[in-house]
Amino acid sequence: MAKQVKIFDTTLRDGEQSPGCSMNLQEKLELAKQLERLKVDVIEAGFAIASPGDFAAVKTIAQSIKNSTVASLARALPGDIDRAYEAVKHAESPRIHTFIATSDIHLKYKLKASKEEILERAVEMVKYAKQYCSDVEFSAEDASRSDWEYLYKIFESVINAGATVINIPDTVGYTTPDEFYNLIYNIKNNVPNIDKAEISVHCHNDLGLAVANTLAAAKAGATQLECTINGLGERAGNAALEEIVMTINTRKDIYDMFTNIDTTELYPSSRLVSKLTGMKIQHNKAIVGDNAFAHESGIHQHGMLAHKSTYEIMTPESVGLTKNKLVLGKHSGHHAFEERLKTLGYHFTKVEISNLFKEFKVLADKKKVIYDRDLEALVQDKTLAIKELYILNQFVINSGNTITPTATVKLLKEKVEVEEVATGHGPVDAAFKAIDKIVGNGFTLEDYSLQSVTEGEDAQGEASVKIKLDQDIYNGRGVSTDVVEASIKAYINAINKMLNELEWHEE
Ligand SMILES: CC(=O)SCCNC(=O)CCNC(=O)[C@H](O)C(C)(C)COP(=O)(O)OP(=O)(O)OC[C@H]1O[C@@H](n2cnc3c(N)ncnc32)[C@H](O)[C@@H]1OP(=O)(O)O
Ligand SMILES: CC(C)C(=O)C(=O)O
Ligand SMILES: [Mn+2]
Structure with missing residues (x-):
């Protein structure tokens, strides 16, 4: 009989580790609600110790989500675990996800510890997490480059310590489908108490094999698959949720399993992630790309x-x-x-x-x-409740190839009109400089792009900007039939998001 495999979504944690893909609190909550509609089994909402913003996001999501388990990542350290539990404890179904690396490379160069020490730390920290929470996941970071006998031993020990899920990450995207199948198969057959825990896998896409490796692991007996929407994630990304789920659904003859996912929510989820992170979806991306169902020839x-x-x-x-x-x-x-x-x-x-x-x-x-x-x-x-501190009221642009482009921009700041004039290299640059004069400096423009929303001469232009304040990136979007207006709206949108976040930190 077909068996259920659980989908563990880590778009909000590993996905957010993609450079330039940070999301603010409201954006994370919005995405978590969409993941709940998609019916993922577990939402990894963040890494609570990483920053006050991450903590608040995990906590808010834990308080709002009713139908999915909410997990926070934690290193194998008491402080991380305390913070993770503090953030997830109000969830209907909370989980602490603790991890430590197990490969010789990581032990020697990164953790500078022996195998025995790491084994002991893993067991202690699973026990520590277990005091708080019945659902504890343990990940052996860089498992695919770890000694297999050592993995069997560490998994057996953490299961005895109370781990309910053992996760086998291919952290650096190094494994291949055959090899990974064998690893999971051997873990299933060489860890004596394995039946007491769920087997999970977490694959990265450095060689473009993340989905293939995940599916091979599912065939070998993994029952929790970790993945992200659009394959977002550290470096080349994680296994793409939509590709895993649709392969299982489409090839029932090969995969004798099913997921709980509402597949009709895949496309909306993909679009939402792309919009929130500013990460465009390649046109020929499987399942959710613009050309995925287009037939030209x-x-x-x-x-x-x-x-x-x-x-x-x-x-x-x-x-x-x-x-x-x-x-x-x-x-x-x-x-x-x-x-x-x-x-x-x-x-x-x-x-x-x-x-x-x-x-x-x-x-x-x-x-x-x-x-x-x-x-x-x-x-x-x-769909996002951001407070619009600045609203575009009017703008006038003088531009051409014989004059210096000049922009006059009027914004409303709490109903009061503020106007500035600036020149620039082009109409958009001039408008942005006028806005900078109104808002003040301190942030920089990191990226700007413009694309057409649909075809046709009356198509709308969609502008995306990324602005940076200290280490934080804020994405803005603006849409209009006039591309300069779209650009101005995108810039103001990013500024408003930045100011919302700053205001929130002050509270
Ligand atoms: C494979 C993965 O995706 S793991 C998750 C990766 N995600 C992130 O790192 C994003 C969030 N990270 C952060 O914000 C920061 O790195 C923090 C807050 C977690 C830690 O920051 P810092 O204390 O400044 O440490 P930094 O990141 O420079 O170094 C990591 C430290 O954690 C230790 N460490 C790394 N992994 C683990 C682990 N699983 N368990 C225990 N300790 C660990 C390292 O040995 C190092 O310790 P040291 O400071 O004693 O040398
Ligand atoms: C923390 C773990 C699960 C991880 O992201 C990885 O090993 O890639
Ligand atoms: Mn990862």
């Missing part, structure tokens, strides 16, 4: 017209990519609008829908057809 189109099974192994609908059967435009009513948002995975109150509908009508006056991507662009930021 004649022979393929002919096949698709004859029967979809000729070129589609799964339906776009099954991953939440629904075709727009009702064309939305300026003559559409709020029923069709609301229905469309629901199918795209956006959940709003009646009042929010009615406000959004007004914005939709303004956009519909500017664009002939409103595509799904336009709707996503319209509503995405509305």
Whole structure:
């Protein structure tokens, strides 16, 4: 009979370890709620000891999430475990996830400790965590480069100490499917008390094998799979959740297992992560890329017209990519609008829908057809409750290749109008400099990009900016049919997020 494999999502922890992918508290909470809708079994909400912001995020998520286990990472140190428990203790189902490296390389160069010392520390810290929490996961960092006999011993010992889950990470993405299958198979057969714990795997994508290795491990008996949305994560990333889940679903003949995931939430989850982190999804990304279900060539189109099974192994609908059967435009009513948002995975109150509908009508006056991507662009930021300290009121740009680009920008700061003028290398640069004069310095522009939301000459432009204050990065997004306006909105959005975070730290 098919067995359930659990999905452990670590987008909020390992995913956030991707350079430039930090999220603020509201963004993390928003993502956690989406992960709950996706029905992941475990949400690793962060690394509580890492910073006060991480602690607050794990705690807030633990208090808000009802249907998934909420875990915090902790080194094998009492202080880390105290902090992890403090953060997750209000969850319906809390978990402490403690780890220590087990490979000779890490022991020699990083931890500077013997195998015996590490084994002892692992056991002590699992016991320590167990005093607080019945659900304790232990990870042997760099397991795939560790001595197998030592792994059997450490897993046996931590299970005796009370670990409920033992995790086998391929921390540096070094293993291959055959080798990893053998490792998991051998752990299953050489750790005498293994039946008392869940076997988990956690694969990185340095050689592009993270999903293949995870699936090989599942075949060998792993019952918890750690992964991230869009494969986000340290360096080349982690195993992509959507690819693991859809492989299991699509190849039931090979994988005699199932997950609890609501696959129709995969696409909305992917878009949300991309928006929150500013990490774009490559067009040919499996499952959630723009081209994943696009058929361009004649022979393929002919096949698709004859029967979809000729070129589609799964339906776009099954991953939440629904075709727009009702064309939305300026003559559409709020029923069709609301229905469309629901199918795209956006959940709003009646009042929010009615406000959004007004914005939709303004956009519909500017664009002939409103595509799904336009709707996503319209509503995405509305799901986040950030306080808008600065609001764009007006701007005027003088630009050309014979004059110095000059921008006059008027912002509202708590209903008071503030105006500045600046010149720059181009219209966007001039506008940003005018905004800098209003807001003040201290942060730097790290990245700026512009792309079209949909096709056509009336397409909207979507600007993304990253600003940096000290070590923290804040992403901003702005959308408009005018690209300068989109850029200004994105810049103000990033500034507002930064100021929200600073205000929150002061409280
Ligand atoms: C494989 C992974 O993904 S592991 C998770 C990686 N994620 C992160 O590191 C993000 C969050 N990290 C942080 O914010 C910081 O690194 C902190 C707060 C955890 C620690 O910061 P610092 O105290 O300044 O230490 P720093 O990061 O420079 O060095 C790590 C220390 O932890 C020790 N350490 C590393 N892993 C472990 C472990 N699993 N158990 C116990 N100690 C450990 C190291 O030996 C080193 O100790 P030392 O200070 O005695 O030399
Ligand atoms: C902390 C562990 C699970 C990890 O992220 C890794 O080893 O990659
Ligand atoms: Mn990892």
